[in-house]
Amino acid sequence: MRSRIYTIIKGHFKSWYRSKSNIFWTIAFPLLLIVLFGAIFGNGSTKFDLYLQNRDLNPTTFQPTPLSGGYVNILNQTAAFNLHLVSIDVQDPIAYVKSDAQLHNRGQRLLVIPSNFSQTLLSGTKNATVQLYMDKNDQASGSLLGIVNSVTVSYAAAVAHTPDNLQVQQIGIATRNVRYIDFFIPGVIGMTLLTTGVFGAVNTNGRYRELKIIKKLATTPLSKIEWILGMVGYQMILATISLVVILFFGYAIFGVTVTIDIYTVGLVVAASLLFPGIGMVLANFVKEAESADAAANAITFPMMFLAGTFWPRETLPDIMKIIANFMPLTYVNDGLRDALIYAEPAQALTNTIIALGLAAFFLVLGSVLMNWKEE
Amino acid sequence: MSDDLSAPLPGQSDKVVQVDKLSKKYGNNIAVNGISFSLTKGEVFAFLGPNGAGKTTTVEILECLRNPTGGQARVLGYDVSKRSDRAEIRKRIGVLPQDFNAIDRLTVRENIDYFGAMFKRQLDADKLIELVDLKDKRDEQFKKLSGGLKQRVGLAVSLVNDPDVVFLDEPTTGLDPRARRDVWGVIERLKGQGKTVFLTTHYMDEAEYLADIVSIIDHGQIIASGTPDQLIDSHGGKKTLIIRDAGEEGLKQLPSGLPKAELRNAGDIAIPLHNGELTNILMGLGQTPLRDKEIEVRRPTLDDVFLNLTGRRVSEEGN
Numbered sequence: 001m002r003s004r005i006y007t008i009i010k011g012h013f014k015s016w017y018r019s020k021s022n023i024f025w026t027i028a029f030p031l032l033l034i035v036l037f038g039a040i041f042g043n044g045s046t047k048f049d050l051y052l053q054n055r056d057l058n059p060t061t062f063q064p065t066p067l068s069g070g071y072v073n074i075l076n077q078t079a080a081f082n083l084h085l086v087s088i089d090v091q092d093p094i095a096y097v098k099s100d101a102q103l104h105n106r107g108q109r110l111l112v113i114p115s116n117f118s119q120t121l122l123s124g125t126k127n128a129t130v131q132l133y134m135d136k137n138d139q140a141s142g143s144l145l146g147i148v149n150s151v152t153v154s155y156a157a158a159v160a161h162t163p164d165n166l167q168v169q170q171i172g173i174a175t176r177n178v179r180y181i182d183f184f185i186p187g188v189i190g191m192t193l194l195t196t197g198v199f200g201a202v203n204t205n206g207r208y209r210e211l212k213i214i215k216k217l218a219t220t221p222l223s224k225i226e227w228i229l230g231m232v233g234y235q236m237i238l239a240t241i242s243l244v245v246i247l248f249f250g251y252a253i254f255g256v257t258v259t260i261d262i263y264t265v266g267l268v269v270a271a272s273l274l275f276p277g278i279g280m281v282l283a284n285f286v287k288e289a290e291s292a293d294a295a296a297n298a299i300t301f302p303m304m305f306l307a308g309t310f311w312p313r314e315t316l317p318d319i320m321k322i323i324a325n326f327m328p329l330t331y332v333n334d335g336l337r338d339a340l341i342y343a344e345p346a347q348a349l350t351n352t353i354i355a356l357g358l359a360a361f362f363l364v365l366g367s368v369l370m371n372w373k374e375e
Numbered sequence: 376m377s378d379d380l381s382a383p384l385p386g387q388s389d390k391v392v393q394v395d396k397l398s399k400k401y402g403n404n405i406a407v408n409g410i411s412f413s414l415t416k417g418e419v420f421a422f423l424g425p426n427g428a429g430k431t432t433t434v435e436i437l438e439c440l441r442n443p444t445g446g447q448a449r450v451l452g453y454d455v456s457k458r459s460d461r462a463e464i465r466k467r468i469g470v471l472p473q474d475f476n477a478i479d480r481l482t483v484r485e486n487i488d489y490f491g492a493m494f495k496r497q498l499d500a501d502k503l504i505e506l507v508d509l510k511d512k513r514d515e516q517f518k519k520l521s522g523g524l525k526q527r528v529g530l531a532v533s534l535v536n537d538p539d540v541v542f543l544d545e546p547t548t549g550l551d552p553r554a555r556r557d558v559w560g561v562i563e564r565l566k567g568q569g570k571t572v573f574l575t576t577h578y579m580d581e582a583e584y585l586a587d588i589v590s591i592i593d594h595g596q597i598i599a600s601g602t603p604d605q606l607i608d609s610h611g612g613k614k615t616l617i618i619r620d621a622g623e624e625g626l627k628q629l630p631s632g633l634p635k636a637e638l639r640n641a642g643d644i645a646i647p648l649h650n651g652e653l654t655n656i657l658m659g660l661g662q663t664p665l666r667d668k669e670i671e672v673r674r675p676t677l678d679d680v681f682l683n684l685t686g687r688r689v690s691e692e693g694n
Binding site for chain 2: 003004006007010011014018019211212213215216217218219220221222291373
């Protein structure tokens with residue numbers, strides 16, 4: 001049995017490295033993306049979620065004072081933030097943000113405008129502090145703090161000609177500044193595992209069926225489970241190669257350093273089972289190899305964009321964020337980021353478990369659906 | 376399913392394949408309708424019929440790829456309907472599926488090794504390459520081979536476990552005449568080695584040339600079986616005298632008193648021959664301008680057998 005599985009793996013692997021297009025899509029294309037996106041966005045950022053609690057309200061109307069309202073407007077006008085207002089009635093805004101942000105898949109950041117905001121600006125004597133709470137591993141921390149600082153200083157200067165009496169106090173800020181490229185590298189690994197897994201399974205199951213190779217194998221002592229194990233083994237080898245090449249490239253060109261731990265291994269194993277499983281399910285629903293290829297494109301492309309491969313999911317519209325929660329790649333990407341970049345074992349474990357669960361589901365479903373015999 | 380078939384113990388009968396009242400239905404469509412036949416060790420057996428006649432369904436039941444809906448079938452004494460027996464059958468049979476392609480980017484040698492690794496019992500790949508005459512292409516990738524060479528790789532792959540019986544499903548469909556002849560050459564070599572071969576085909580000449588026994592199947596039922604000579608003798612009709620390129624004019628020039636002559640597509644005149652008539656007819660023709668035409672006596676073929684049994688011919692495409 002082992003020899004048969006080894007033969008299947010070897011056959012797939014030889015077929016892979018003898019195809020220039022396979023090498024391109026598995027190795028060269030992800031590296032090309034890293035270079036392109038790294039060059040374009042570099043340390044750059046995008047539009048970030050920011051919760052905001054304005055405590056500087058008119059005591060009778062409970063509406064924002066003109067000065068605090070103006071400050072919020074200026075923040076809005078930077079177009080750097082999706083502002084989410086937190087009511088003054090919320091006693092523990094940090095707890096609220098943590099739970100609400102998790103629910104809506106947003107960044108855990110809170111800006112609190114103190115109740116003495118207007119008074120300070122008008123008096124021109126006392127200092128006021130707007131408090132910026134951020135998750136310590138937030139990859140946007142550097143850029144976000146910079147923007148809030150700059151808006152705050154400019155606003156104080158404009159309305160009171162005293163730029164120094166309004167300051168931003170940063171609380172719980174990340175100790176490590178995660179750049180865009182740090183964020184992007186695990187996404188590219190996830191994307192590569194997705195495409196090689198789904199397309200690999202679609203090709204081997206769809207095309208091999210069309211070429212009658214599967215029919216031929218079904219007349220030999222090879223069992224369906226051996227065939228599937230061979231395919232999964234091959235995917236694991238490809239996944240490992242992709243991981244090593246991408247990480248090495250990221251380090252060599254952009255100095256991206258990562259933490260490789262048990263969760264990274266677990267996620268690579270999960271992805272090597274999960275994505276071929278999805279491919280097998282697809283190949284069974286779409287019988288012709290060409291249509292199966294189109295179906296694989298239809299599945300992988302939206303997943304790639306919605307699951308936070310290229311940009312943080314929080315930049316997506318709310319409805320897309322909800323859809324992203326149903327995308328298996330989301331958990332692989334998040335898990336890889338937690339493990340490789342953020343060094344967050346607890347979150348990495350959660351994502352690894354979800355990815356392994358999804359892997360088991362799709363692999364079993366694909367195996368059950370797969371037509372090994374003709375009936 | 377009945378248990379009537381007298382079951383020889385595996386390996387203890389010279390009946391390699393035994394099929395009894397075998398049926399296969401797909402919904403309301405009956406693909407195979409109660410057919411029975413057997414195949415003896417060392418025979419080349421041709422299952423002959425047009426597309427959709429039930430050939431592939433039958434052969435795939437024998438290859439354990441499909442379950443029968445009625446009747447019984449045994450291969451090498453093992454019951455194709457029993458799960459445990461199927462495992463034994465798979466070890467001992469060689470299969471070339473219809474339209475089979477090996478793995479594109481593996482070489483001829485690598486493909487043979489690949490499929491060989493699925494079996495405990497394996498023949499030497501180089502010997503197989505020699506058998507199918509592909510020594511020069513040994514290290515060529517499969518995708519770079521012509522159709523005929525690809526099919527020869529398929530034949531080598533089907534023999535890789537030194538099978539007790541080889542099932543070849545339409546092995547020459549879509550090949551040019553030269554490539555077909557090459558494949559026939561390989562099958563003849565197998566026959567020479569005493570291999571038992573189960574061949575499905577819609578080519579009458581192929582069955583006639585290669586097979587020891589032919590069963591003709593149409594609409595899921597076997598309509599005749601026997602050696603090619605037996606089938607031709609009993610169903611082929613009479614020999615025919617052919618006068619080439621004689622045309623309408625030639626019909627008018629025929630001497631009177633001949634059996635009813637007919638004009639065929641290419642302008643040939645065909646005259647059915649009854650016993651002892653040939654000399655008289657030739658003497659008569661000698662008195663006419665037709666004496667300068669090319670004249671031949673044509674023996675009936677399996678084409679004629681099929682025509683006489685079904686009232687239609689099978690086209691080159693198998694329809």
